Amino acid sequence: MTPDALSRSIxxxxxxxxxxxxxxxxxEPNPVCVLSSTARICIAGQAPGIRxxxxxxxxxxxxxxxxxxxxxxxETVFYDETKISIVPMGFCFPGHDKKGxxxxxxxxxxxxxxxxxxxxxxxLELILTIGQYAQSYHLGSARKANMTDTxxxxxxxxxxxxxxxxxxxxxxxxxxxxxxxxxxFEAELLPVLRKRVQELL
Numbered sequence: 001m002t003p004d005a006l007s008r009s010i011x012x013x014x015x016x017x018x019x020x021x022x023x024x025x026x027x028e029p030n031p032v033c034v035l036s037s038t039a040r041i042c043i044a045g046q047a048p049g050i051r052x053x054x055x056x057x058x059x060x061x062x063x064x065x066x067x068x069x070x071x072x073x074x075e076t077v078f079y080d081e082t083k084i085s086i087v088p089m090g091f092c093f094p095g096h097d098k099k100g101x102x103x104x105x106x107x108x109x110x111x112x113x114x115x116x117x118x119x120x121x122x123x124l125e126l127i128l129t130i131g132q133y134a135q136s137y138h139l140g141s142a143r144k145a146n147m148t149d150t151x152x153x154x155x156x157x158x159x160x161x162x163x164x165x166x167x168x169x170x171x172x173x174x175x176x177x178x179x180x181x182x183x184x185f186e187a188e189l190l191p192v193l194r195k196r197v198q199e200l201l
Contacts, residue, residue, distance in 0.1 A: 001116060001120055002037065002120060003035035003036055003037045003085075003117075003120055003121060004035075004037070006035055006113070006116060006117055006120055007033070007035045010031050010033060010035075010091060010113060011031055013029065013031055013091070013112070013113075014029050015108045015112060016029060016092060016106045016108045016109075017029050020106075020108065021106070021107045021108050021111070022107070025092060025094070025095070025106065026095045027053075027093070027095070029091075029092045030048075030053050030056060030092055030093070031091035031092055031109075032048045032052055032053070032056060032057070032058050032088070032091055032092070033058070033086060033087050033088060033091050033117075034058060034079075034081050034084070034085050034086040034087075035081075035085055035087070035117060035120070035121065036081045036082060036083075036084075036085040036121065037120075037121070037123070038082045038083075038123065039081065039082060039083050039084050039085040039121075039123070039124070040083075040123060040124060040125040040126065040200040041083065041084045041085070041124070041125070041126050041127075041128070041197060041200050041201075042084070042085040042086070042087055042121070042124050042126070042127045042128070042163070043058075043059075043067070043084065043085070043086045043087070043127075043128050043130065044087050044088070044089070044127050044128060044129045044130065044134040044137070044138060045058075045059075045086070045087075045088040045089070045130040045131065045134060045170070046088055046089055046090065046102075046104075046105050046130065046131045046133050046134065046170065047088050047089060047090030047091070047092070047093065047094050047102065047104075047105040047106070048088065048090075048091070048092065048093045049061055049063070049093060049102055050093055050096075050102075052093065053092070053093035057079070058086045058088070059078070059086070062172075062173060063170065063171045063172045063173075064078075064171075066171035067130075067171040070168075070171060070190055070193060070194075071128075071193060071194065071197050072193075072194035072197060072198070073197060073201075077201065083201055085121060085124070087114070087117055087118075088105065088109075088134075089105040089109065089110055089114070089133040089134050089137060090104075090105025090106040090109050090110075090133075091106075091109050091113075092106060092109075094106050104133065105133050110137060114137060124162075124163040125162060125163050125164065125200055126163055126164050126165075126166065126196060126197075126200055127163050127164070127165050127166070128166050128168055128193075129165055129166065129167045129168065130168050130169070130170050130171070131147065131168075131169070131170045132146075132147045132150075135147065135150050135167050138165050139157065139165060139167070142157070147167075147169060148178070148182070150167045151167045151168060151169060151182075151185065151189075152182075153167075154166055154167055154168075154189055158192070158196075164196075166189075166193060166196075168189075168193075169185070
């Protein structure tokens with residue numbers, strides 16, 4: 001299927017409501033992803049948060065502001081689907097856990113859609129894998145024991161083949177302490193990321 005056809009099918013998907021793999025999605029599905037036949041960069045995240053669920057637009061939150069800063073681009077470029085594709089592991093907001101945090105991405109999306117999506121976007125040259133769920137899917141057995149070890153090995157994945165994969169932590173404020181403890185991320189990885197992004201735009 002083409003990215004356009006897949007986008008239409010995903011927008012109409014109600015699997016997690018009508019035939020869920022686990023508990024029923026606690027609200028009406030609102031799948032959010034951006035597929036493209038021309039974008040050479042893909043942002044592979046976890047799942048939309050509550051703000052994105054309401055807006056229907058990916059990364060319309062402080063995490064998005066930080067991610068755009070990391071990439072060195074503004075909203076105009078970020079939301080240009082001819083340049084950037086956005087494919088989270090779960091397309092719908094999964095709901096909150098008992099502590100008020102977001103639940104993990106729904107399993108239905110990966111099983112139904114992801115292999116088809118990436119088979120339909122062979123032009124991709126760089127995939128930013130944000131968080132452990134995206135890293136598990138895109139890196140498979142090459143993923144390290146935890147997120148920190150995986151991101152620490154970014155040079156290994158970036159020099160891998162086509163598409164290159166760059167593992168990253170989630171740009172959420174919840175990771176502020178992680179960023180402070182691992183200052184090499186901003187000092188070493190981000191300049192390479194920004195340079196690579198500019199080359200591919």
